[in-house]
Amino acid sequence: MCENLASVDDFEKHAYSVLPKNALDYYRSGAGAQTTLADNKRAFSRYKLRPRILRDVSRRDLSTTVLGEKVAIPFGIAPTAMQRMANPEGELANVRAAQAMGTVYILSTLATSSIEEVAQAAPDCTKWFQLYIFKDRSVTRDLVSRAERAGFKALVLTVDAPVFGIRQADVRNGFNLPAHLRLANFTGASLNKFDDKADGSKLTAYVASLFDATLNWDDIKWLKTITKLPIILKGILTAEDAILAADAQIDGVVVSNHGARQLDGTFATIDVLEEIVRAVDNRVEVYLDGGIRSGTDVFKALALGAKMVFLGRPALWGLAHSGEEGVKKMLRIVRNEFDTALALSGCTNIGEIRRCMVYCESKL
Numbered sequence: 530m531c532e533n534l535a536s537v538d539d540f541e542k543h544a545y546s547v548l549p550k551n552a553l554d555y556y557r558s559g560a561g562a563q564t565t566l567a568d569n570k571r572a573f574s575r576y577k578l579r580p581r582i583l584r585d586v587s588r589r590d591l592s593t594t595v596l597g598e599k600v601a602i603p604f605g606i607a608p609t610a611m612q613r614m615a616n617p618e619g620e621l622a623n624v625r626a627a628q629a630m631g632t633v634y635i636l637s638t639l640a641t642s643s644i645e646e647v648a649q650a651a652p653d654c655t656k657w658f659q660l661y662i663f664k665d666r667s668v669t670r671d672l673v674s675r676a677e678r679a680g681f682k683a684l685v686l687t688v689d690a691p692v693f694g695i696r697q698a699d700v701r702n703g704f705n706l707p708a709h710l711r712l713a714n715f716t717g718a719s720l721n722k723f724d725d726k727a728d729g730s731k732l733t734a735y736v737a738s739l740f741d742a743t744l745n746w747d748d749i750k751w752l753k754t755i756t757k758l759p760i761i762l763k764g765i766l767t768a769e770d771a772i773l774a775a776d777a778q779i780d781g782v783v784v785s786n787h788g789a790r791q792l793d794g795t796f797a798t799i800d801v802l803e804e805i806v807r808a809v810d811n812r813v814e815v816y817l818d819g820g821i822r823s824g825t826d827v828f829k830a831l832a833l834g835a836k837m838v839f840l841g842r843p844a845l846w847g848l849a850h851s852g853e854e855g856v857k858k859m860l861r862i863v864r865n866e867f868d869t870a871l872a873l874s875g876c877t878n879i880g881e882i883r884r885c886m887v888y889c890e891s892k893l
């Protein structure tokens with residue numbers, strides 16, 4: 530094991546050398562020709578920093594507040610499905626790492642550890658639950674009440690996946706959950722595993738048969754009637770939809786293209802962040818995920834108006850390296866990079882990050 534890992538990219542390279550092909554391809558893929566997958570990362574390099582100097586940055590505070598809760602760092606863990614393919618403790622290792630770092634962990638509906646197991650593993654972590662809406666509403670209703678009972682602080686409704694994007698590697702691999710694993714939030718073979726006989730990606734077949742593609746704004750109203758938890762919509766990419774979300778009185782939006790796994794050919798998330806921040810005009814909190822791989826990426830997103838950002842794949846690479854320790858190590862690297870970027874930009878806390886500290890020549 531290479532011990533001198535110095536960046537998220539180092540963790541990614543390491544993961545490529547240890548993960549089985551079925552899991553690795555599932556984790557790393559984007560949809561279609563993977564144009565957006567590359568753009569999500571590349572786009573950050575078009576944003577240039579404009580650092581201020583001589584401002585006494587000897588003492589710095591990286592904390593912020595999301596949905597009224599204090600977190601130690603402005604980046605958390607995005608929901609990614611089936612984390613036990615990366616490490617035997619999967620989601621439990623990941624949420625413990627988030628707890629140790631004082632940040633938010635978002636648990637996927639399609640997790641290989643249950644809501645209750647995750648709650649027990651990290652009782653002090655700020656946990657949000659990522660929700661998919663099933664055709665059978667009693668399944669969703671049950672997930673919501675379990676998340677509430679287990680002390681999760683918000684529901685993150687994924688709105689960019691009425692059907693699943695086409696991930697070519699998964700089609701070729703006939704992607705399936707390894708036989709020893711189950712989708713732990715469910716009992717019964719029709720919900721907790723995939724159909725081995727389905728063509729192509731077994732996950733895509735699962736989604737097509739169980740998730741509700743009729744999902745629309747009325748369902749947001751319905752969701753609000755069955756929960757008191759704050760609701761965040763994940764997968765907003767236009768000002769138009771961000772305004773509808775604010776009008777629907779939800780609490781936050783995640784500017785996200787699902788890690789480029791849904792509609793290939795969309796904008797990189799960082800390129801649409803500002804239009805969305807402007808459109809909602811502080812009516813909802815705006816978060817971002819997609820392509821964040823360093824502390825300067827975090828800084829740029831915050832300067833453009835994100836309240837907080839989330840990392841998906843980097844945590845999987847951390848898990849593949851050494852479980853909880855690996856995720857902590859990865860997060861510490863990003864924390865150190867962000868702290869350094871803050872200081873070298875002349876800021877001592879997040880409130881001092883200004884829009885004028887980032888410049889983008891062209892979005893194309």
Ligand SMILES: Cc1cc2nc3c(=O)[nH]c(=O)nc-3n(C[C@H](O)[C@H](O)[C@H](O)COP(=O)(O)O)c2cc1C
Nearest residue numbers: 556607608609610637687787788819820840841842
């Ligand atoms: C392997 C993998 C599985 C994912 N599973 C889910 C999921 O179950 N629910 C969801 O809302 N988003 C899911 N996502 C999207 C992430 O929440 C997030 O939007 C994305 O990973 C952020 O991009 P990044 O990986 O470049 O950081 C998944 C992403 C990946 C890479």
